[in-house]
Amino acid sequence: MPRTSKDYTSSAGKPNWCPGCGDFGIEAAMKQAFAQLDLDPDKVMLITGIGCGANMPSWFSTYGLITLHGRAVAVATGAHLANHELPVFVEGGDGDGYGIGMGHFIHGMRRNVNLTYIVGDNTVYGLTRGQCSPTADKGSKSVSTPFGNPDPPVNPIALALANHCSFVARGFAGNLPHLVNLIKEASLHKGFSLIDVLQPCVTFDKTRGYKFYQDLTYDLQSTDHDMSSLEQAFKRAYEPPTKFPIGIFYQEERSIYEDDLPQFKKGALVHHDISNIDVIPLFQQYSF
C-alpha cells in the first residue's frame, strides 16, 4: 500500500499554530513529500531549532529532535555523520537560520552536508510576539522596532549562492504542490539543499498575507531560467521586493562532506563495532 501523510503523523497531539499559519502548509508539504518519496518513518531524522515552525517534530511520527534556537544545522550535521545512511530534514524559521544560526547555515553549505534545510521565512519572530526578523525590510515596524527596522534584510538566496550551497530553492507555503515537489527534489539532491519558504505570519505581519505572495510569486521553472548558471541565479535572487521567483535557483553536483573520507566507506559510523578496539598500536606509535 502506498504511504500517505498519515504514516508520518504522530498520534500525540495536533499542531498548535495560529489558524491560517504558513506552518500548516509546510507541515502538509513535508508529509506529502515523505509519502511520495516512500520514506520509512523509522529511517527519517527530522531536526529543528526553536520557533513556531520548529515545533514540527512534535506532530511527526519519524525520529524527531527539537534542539536549540539557531543550532539545528549543527546538531543535524553531527547526527548525519553518525548515521549518514538516513535522510535528514532540518526545519526552522528565518530568525533561527538567518539570525542566531547564521554561522552554522553558512558553514553547513560550505561543508555540503547531505541534508535538506527548510526555512520558514515570514520576516517576523512569531513565538516571541512579532519582533522583526533578519529578513524583514528596512523600515518595518514591530514591537522591537517601533520606529522602523534600521537594517536592510538578509538575502538568503544570494547568501546561499555565494557560499557554495549546492541546491538553492525557494517555495511558498501557499503553493502546496510546488512545495511538495521542491522538498522531493531537495531530498533527492546529494548535498546541502536549502529551501527558503515564503510564509505569511497571519498574526504579526498583516502586510504580507497569502494574497501578497500569490500576486508576486512566479515559478522559475516555467521561465527559461538555467539552474546551472550561478550568474542567472544571482540575478533572480535580487528580484524581491517587486517579484518573488519560486523554484530551484541553482543546483550543482559536487562531492559531499564524507565522500572523500575513508572512515565512512565501511557503512554508517553508528554500525561500527566498538566492543573491543585495540589501542596497543597507538602505544607502539608513541614508543621509541
Add this chain to the structure above:
Amino acid sequence: MKRNEMNFMIGGKAGEGIEVPGNMFAELCMRAGLWLHVTQEFYSVIKGYNSINQIRVSESPVLAHNNHYDLVLSVDDETATKYLADIVPDGGLVYDPALISGTLKRDDIHLFPVPMTAIAKERVGLGLAKNIVGIGACMGLLDCEIQPLMDLIVKTFARKGDEVVHKNIDAAQAGYDFVRENYGREFNYQIKPLKEIGKKFFVNGNEAMTMGAIKAGCKFVSEYPMTPSSGVLHTMAKHAQQYDISVNHVEDELAAINMAVGAGYAGVRSLAATSGGGFALMTEAIGMAGMIEAPVVIIEVQRPGPSTGLPTRTGQGDLRTVMHASQGEFPRVVLSPGTHEEAFYMAFESFNLAEKYQCPVILVSEKYLAEGHATLPYLKTDHLTVDRGKLLKESEIKEGFKRYAHSADGVSERTIPGQKGGAHCATTYEHLESGYFTEEIEDVKKIYARRMKKMETIEKNLPPAKLEGIANAEYTIVCWGATYGPAKEAIEMLSQNGIKANLLHIKYLLPLQPGVREILETCKHPVIVEGNFTAQLHGVIAEKLGIEIQDKILDYSGRPFTPDFISNGVKSLMK
C-alpha cells in the same frame, strides 16, 4: 656520581627551535629505558620570549616537575641569567658566552661556556643550529655515547635532505667534542642505558585522553582549536583514518558541542574538547544534552582565566564553571584525572558514564597534564568493557516504546534513529514520557524528578575516594586534577622530613564521589591544595558535606604546583 636521576632544562626563544633539542634529549633518555616527566613553560606568542622545557629523568616513574635544575642548557640571552639561582649545588649550566652580557656568579655550580653560535655558523652556516651544538655538548657532559644522538639526528632531519643531516651531525659532534676537550669528566652526572628497558610509551595528557576515547569507541569528534586543548583535535585527526573516526575542525565551539550532541543522539560515542573560553560558548548545548538525555563527552582543559587570561599556562579555576554551566538543573558528571595513566582510563570511563546515565560528562583537566608529557608502561586494556547502558537493540524494543519512561534508577531505555519501532520526538522543551511536550504541573514534576534521580544513581555507583599514603598522618593534603603528581611527591618529601602526611585526591567532583566524608572525619589536619584563588573544591566539600577545611595552599600564578611549594606550604602551617 649521579646516574640517571636528573632534572634537565633547556631554555631559549620561542620560534628558535628549542623543541627539537628538548625532544631529542627526551627521546635519548627514553631509549635508555628511563622514565620521564616533561613540562613546558612558554608565552602566548609564536616567536620571541623565553620558553623553557623541563625534563625530569629517573629510573622509576616521575609524577611531577620541579624547579631545581641539575643541568640547564641556555640557548638564548635570557635563560642563563634568569634561572641561574635555580640550579642545584654541583649542577651545571651550558651557555653561549657570546649571548650573555654581564657575569654569571655561582661558585657552587659548574659553568660550561660553549661558543654554540660560533660553532654552528662555522659547521652549519646557520646560527640557529646552536641548539644542536648545545645538545651535543650536554650529551658529552653526561658521558653518553654519541651514536644514539647521531641516529636521532638522521631520523629528525632526513626529510630535509642529506646536506642538512650531515651539517647537523657535524654540529652535534662539535658540541660533544668541545666539552670533552675542555671539561673532560668534570660534571658529576651520567645518563646510561638500563639493561631492562621494558615496553613504554611517551605521551602528553591530551594524547592519553585521546587514546582512552579511541579505546572507548569514540567515533565522532568536533572541536574548534583552543590552547591547551587543541592537542586532542590534532591527535584525533592524526588517527582518524586508522580508527574510523569522524574528526571535524568546525566553525566554532557552538558547532562543536551541538554536532557532538547530534552525533550522540544518533548513537555514536562523541566528543567535544575545549578550554574554558570555548566551554563558556558550549554552555547552552550542554543543557540540551541534559534535557534530551543524549550522551556526550566534553574534555575541558583548563588554563587560567578570566576571559583570555593566560592562554599557555595552567590553572584549576573552572571547577565551578563546569559543575554549574547552563541554565536549570540536570544530571551531569564531572571527573578529573590526576596522572597521564588516569587520563587514559578516565577518558575511557567518561564514555561509559555518558551512555549509562544518558547525560553530558565533563572530563576536566589542565594545561599542566594535558600538554605535559610522561612515560607510561603499556597500559592494561583487557579489563576495559564498553557499557552502553540502556541502549536497546532493535529486537528489544517493545510496542508502545516510551523514550523517557519512568524507572526506578531514573534511567530510561533508549533508542536511536533508524531503529524500527523506536521513533520518538526528543525535545528540549519539558516533555512527557513519550517525548511530547507538556507544561502540566503533575507531568512536569514527575519527569523532572525522574531525570534528577539519575544523580543519586550515579553517586551511588561511583567508586569511593581513597586515602593514599600512611595512616594516622598529621596532615592530609586534599586536591583534585593534576595537582596529584606534585602533591604525591610532596607527602613523600614531608615524610622524609619527619612530618607524617598523606593524600586525598578527589577524582569525581560531581557528583562528589562517596567516601570523602568518612576520610575527612578521621583526618587530623586536612589541607586543601588548589590552583585557583577561591578554593573551589574546598567550597564544594563544605557545601556538600558541611566540612570546612581550614588550611589552604592556593596558587593562581598560572604555574603548576611543585612538590616543594606544597611541602613548604604544609611546613609553614606548623609555625
